[in-house]
Amino acid sequence: MAKKNGLDEYRVPFFDEDGKSKFSLAGVDPSAKPFSTGSKDSDRERLAEIGAALDAQQERLHAQRVQRVLLVLQGMDTSGKDGTIRAVFHEVDPLGLRIVPFKAPTLNELAHDFLWRVHSQAPAAGELTIFNRSHYEDVLVPYVLGTLSKDERDRRFGHIREFERMLADHGTTIIKCMLHISKDEQRERLQARIDDPTKHWKFDVSDLDARKLWDKYQAAYEDALAATSTEYAPWHVVPANSKTHRNVMIGELLLRSFESLKLEFPPAKESLKGVIVE
DSSP states (O other), rough: SSSSSGGGGBBBBOTTTSSEEEEEEEEOOOTTOOOOOOSHHHHHHHHHHHHHHHHHHHHHHHHHSSSSEEEEEEESTTHHHHHHHHHHTTTTOOOTEEEEESSOOOOHHTTSSSTTHHHHTTTTOOOEEEEEEEETHHHHHHHHSSSSSSHHHHHHHHHHHHHHHHHHHTTEEEEEEEEOOOOHHHHHHHHHHHHHHGGGGOOOHHHHHHHTTTHHHHHHHHHHHHHHHOOSOOOOEEEEEEEEHHOOOOOOOOHHHHHTTOOOOOOGGGGGGOOOOO
């Protein structure tokens, strides 16, 4: 592991072709707050700083129109994918920012290969795209429900690695976050949705069916993370029982990824030198 409380400490080991590496979610405490600044108020202050910095970075990305950034958010129901988007990108100019929610595939989408609907939503040059759920849903859900065999699942993992490699080879920086909450925390959040009439729209009875399969989903996530965490598209597990910590950690991860790109505004145009607008 890397330095204590560093992002690398929460990065899933890279995929091992020999299958020697094994990853366990049990080794990550969903209540941990390694990136907390001490209190919810100070976390929110830090998040505002991160938001302003992300806005500046995203403006350069959008102006440059060369590189691309893809943030993938995965997690169990109520883990906070929507809340993360609202909080982390509150300060970011919507120009050049696109959010793609992936629901259950339609009949037309099912008639194609499982990556067909995803590829067209990948970020364009100069764009920051956020996948709220993603192509991983088309492996995790059918496998847990028993409609996808282990052999086919493993083939899909291979297709995902190559798909993400292609995106990376064409200038896409890929950041994948698994929002990790405990079963007890999920129970409280689901109950809150049931008890508050203004949140009933967020609740679906199928959420309770998925909750009954909690252990199977945890095991499926472990396999997916271990099989698809690569140097060009690593997975990070984000302790997400604390919403403010979750937001700060994802913001820090994204900001560091942006800073590594060393983005600059396009060079000044010589043709505009000395031009005076009448």
